[in-house]
Amino acid sequence: MPIETATPPRPAPGIQYRVWFYRLRRWMWLGFAHVFCLTVAAGCLFPLVWMVSSSLKTQSTIFSDMSVLVRHAHWENYYWAWTRGHFSQYFFNSFLYTVVVVVGVIVISSLAAYAFSRLKFPGRDFLFILMISTMMIPIPGSFIALYVLLVKLHLINTRIGYILPQINGGLALGIFLLKTFFDKLPQDLEDAARIDGCNKFQVYRHVAMPLAKPAVAVLAVFNALAVWNEYLLAMLVFADRHLMPLQRGLILFQGSHITQYPLLMAGVTISIIPIITLYFLMQRYIVAGITAGALKM
Amino acid sequence: MRWARFKDYCTTYLFVAPAVALFLLFSLIPFLKIFQLSVFDWDGISSHMRFVGMGNFITALFRDPSWWISLRNAGVITILALTIQNFLALALALIVDREIKGKNFYRVVFYLPPVLSGIVVGLVWNWIFDGSHGLLNHALELLRQPQWARAWLADPHTALFSVAVIHMWKGFGWGFVILLAGLQAIPRELNEAARVDGASEWYIFSRITVPLMLPVFFLVSILTVLGTMQIYDIIVSTTNGGPGYHTEVPITRILNAMTGSNRFGYACSLGILFGLILLAVSMIQMRLSKWSSRFS
Numbered sequence: 001m002p003i004e005t006a007t008p009p010r011p012a013p014g015i016q017y018r019v020w021f022y023r024l025r026r027w028m029w030l031g032f033a034h035v036f037c038l039t040v041a042a043g044c045l046f047p048l049v050w051m052v053s054s055s056l057k058t059q060s061t062i063f064s065d066m067s068v069l070v071r072h073a074h075w076e077n078y079y080w081a082w083t084r085g086h087f088s089q090y091f092f093n094s095f096l097y098t099v100v101v102v103v104g105v106i107v108i109s110s111l112a113a114y115a116f117s118r119l120k121f122p123g124r125d126f127l128f129i130l131m132i133s134t135m136m137i138p139i140p141g142s143f144i145a146l147y148v149l150l151v152k153l154h155l156i157n158t159r160i161g162y163i164l165p166q167i168n169g170g171l172a173l174g175i176f177l178l179k180t181f182f183d184k185l186p187q188d189l190e191d192a193a194r195i196d197g198c199n200k201f202q203v204y205r206h207v208a209m210p211l212a213k214p215a216v217a218v219l220a221v222f223n224a225l226a227v228w229n230e231y232l233l234a235m236l237v238f239a240d241r242h243l244m245p246l247q248r249g250l251i252l253f254q255g256s257h258i259t260q261y262p263l264l265m266a267g268v269t270i271s272i273i274p275i276i277t278l279y280f281l282m283q284r285y286i287v288a289g290i291t292a293g294a295l296k297m
Numbered sequence: 298m299r300w301a302r303f304k305d306y307c308t309t310y311l312f313v314a315p316a317v318a319l320f321l322l323f324s325l326i327p328f329l330k331i332f333q334l335s336v337f338d339w340d341g342i343s344s345h346m347r348f349v350g351m352g353n354f355i356t357a358l359f360r361d362p363s364w365w366i367s368l369r370n371a372g373v374i375t376i377l378a379l380t381i382q383n384f385l386a387l388a389l390a391l392i393v394d395r396e397i398k399g400k401n402f403y404r405v406v407f408y409l410p411p412v413l414s415g416i417v418v419g420l421v422w423n424w425i426f427d428g429s430h431g432l433l434n435h436a437l438e439l440l441r442q443p444q445w446a447r448a449w450l451a452d453p454h455t456a457l458f459s460v461a462v463i464h465m466w467k468g469f470g471w472g473f474v475i476l477l478a479g480l481q482a483i484p485r486e487l488n489e490a491a492r493v494d495g496a497s498e499w500y501i502f503s504r505i506t507v508p509l510m511l512p513v514f515f516l517v518s519i520l521t522v523l524g525t526m527q528i529y530d531i532i533v534s535t536t537n538g539g540p541g542y543h544t545e546v547p548i549t550r551i552l553n554a555m556t557g558s559n560r561f562g563y564a565c566s567l568g569i570l571f572g573l574i575l576l577a578v579s580m581i582q583m584r585l586s587k588w589s590s591r592f593s
Contacts, residue, residue, distance in 0.1 A: 030397065033392045033395070033397055034397070034399075036388075036389075036392065037389065037392060037393065037397075037399075037403050040385070040389060040407065041402075041403060041406040041407070043466070044406050044407060044409055044410055044466075044470070045406060045409070047421050047422065047425060047466075048409070048421070050421070050424075050425065050432060051421045051424075054424065062430070063429075063430040066432070066435050108315045108316050108319065109316060111312045111313070111315065111316070112312060112313045112315075112316035112317075114312060115309055115312035115313045116313070119309045119312065120309075121306050121309045121310060121313075122306070127313065127317065130320075130325075131316070131317075131320050134320070134324050134328075139328055139331075139568075139572055140527055140547065140548065140551070140568055140571045140572055140575065141331050141551060141564070141565055141567065141568015141569055141571065141572060142324075142327045142328055142331060142568070143327075144331060144334070144551070144555050144561060144564050144565050144568060145326070145327035145328070145330035145331045145334065145565070146323060146327045147555070148327075148330065148334070148341065148561065149322075149323075149326060149327055149330065151341075164319065164322075164323060165323045167319060168319040168320060168322075168323040168324060169323075171316055171319060171320065175316065199308075200308060200309070200312075201308075204312075225412055228414070229412075229413070229414030229415070229416075229417075230414075231414065231415065231416050231529075231530050231533070232529060232530070232548075236556075247414050247416045247417075247530075250416050250417070250420060250534075251416060251533065251534060254420060254534070261424055264420065264424075265420075265421075265424065268417050268420050268421060271414075271417060272413055272417055275412060275413065275414075276409075276412075279408075279409070279412050280405075283405055283408075286408070286412070287404070287408070287474055287478075290471065290474055290475065291474065291475060291478040
């Protein structure tokens with residue numbers, strides 16, 4: 001056999017068939033996998049597509065026109081929902097609550113987490129365990145007592161009465177996530193800053209916090225989703241329409257305009273645009289957050 | 298020296314003071330308060346509170362059938378979520394864990410419903426399940442099966458099941474993400490070594506994947522139970538407990554006792570009973586989880 005053969009020797013026919021069989025089986029498996037996953041994905045997306053297309057129809061066509069692609073899109077539905085449906089007010093409120101709660105959770109829980117991780121003081125472990133255990137124990141009735149308390153403190157139907165309990169709600173996860181993060185940071189940088197004359201707060205502010213950015217991002221996204229989607233507390237706290245966030249506004253709108261589906265769907269679409277945007281921008285952090293929150297429990 | 302240390306502690310306490318203050322005011326005090334309120338008959342406003350001892354609990358356990366109905370309804374949805382929703386999540390996670398194209402696309406799409414609020418999901422599905430003009434009934438008409446068409450959320454036979462479908466649609470992506478993270482934490486070498494030794498796919502699944510994933514399975518099921526039993530937003534935006542008591546769940550009953558009929562003490566006792574049930578379930582599952590971690 002000459003050495004300079006360009007083509008490798010052909011395998012025996014039997015082996016060739018086995019290769020074909022193997023490839024066929026792999027293709028079939030891949031085909032099945034993709035068909036299955038794509039079906040489920042379509043099932044996830046279709047209700048949302050349907051929602052958007054319904055929001056562009058009119059009250060008279062929505063019940064007869066079942067097409068997904070709307071011929072004459074009535075974008076004015078969004079204008080009416082925004083103005084007459086008061087969604088501009090709800091939107092502003094939701095935005096305000098989300099920003100304030102997220103900032104509050106990050107500042108307060110990072111301060112506490114830094115102290116629990118790096119500083120020494122009497123009662124440290126007791127306090128830490130006490131606060132984290134609220135994350136583990138389900139207390140479904142506590143909103144009744146919270147409501148009573150807010151009434152007593154004259155915080156019912158006020159913005160602050162809605163914001164403070166929600167900041168508190170985010171603390172357990174925040175302290176837990178950030179403490180585990182600070183625990184893993186090398187101590188050397190902070191020692192160096194201490195020797196250069198930084199006090200405790202300056203070390204926290206200028207050394208520890210800048211390093212903790214990834215964990216802070218996870219926390220921010222996680223809390224933003226939770227506050228934006230919150231309903232139960234908003235229902236208990238608010239009686240005035242001009243203080244209500246979006247979720248509460250949607251239910252109020254549904255109650256008073258029961259059959260105005262196009263406007264309602266326009267309102268729903270408005271309410272999810274920021275959340276979808278945030279989701280696509282910060283998708284990595286969200287996935288990191290749920291797995292961290294769940295798997296480390 | 299002692300003065301310096303005292304000053305040092307004081308500044309350290311400033312770090313934890315805001316967190317501790319909020320925690321005491323909005324977590325610990327309400328938690329203790331519900332135990333106090335649960336033994337009183339109180340309308341929430343008047344200064345007079347009548348002590349009734351265990352009366353509220355006795356009423357809840359023996360004289361309030363709607364409470365048991367609500368627990369049963371939530372239980373039915375939970376069992377459906379534990380089986381159908383989690384099996385779907387596991388099947389998808391197992392597929393996507395293999396090297397297939399579009400892994401990231403699937404992950405993004407499947408996790409889309411869980412980031413939406415229960416209110417939004419409920420309102421959209423309300424419109425799909427609508428009795429006269431809903432999408433589902435139209436689809437049935439197109440398939441020439443109009444006899445199946447009905448007001449899905451208003452019909453006593455289908456209301457609870459329809460709510461469960463909505464809940465599972467919203468929830469499976471969450472289970473998928475956690476199960477996928479668990480699967481990807483399994484070292485690849487284990488599977489490959491088994492494959493080189495001639496193990497079949499089923500053998501790898503049952504002898505490597507399942508034992509290593511048991512703690513994650515228990516975690517997902519515990520969180521599914523806790524989340525589903527406390528279902529509320531989807532109920533409010535679709536059926537609001539109706540028709541009759543067919544989709545009442547514990548949280549709607551507690552709220553009804555509280556804001557509907559102004560029986561705050563009774564609402565607190567319902568909350569405590571419900572909390573104990575959830576605690577018992579989590580204890581059992583934590584035991585199982587600890588037991589199962591011996592395998593990995």
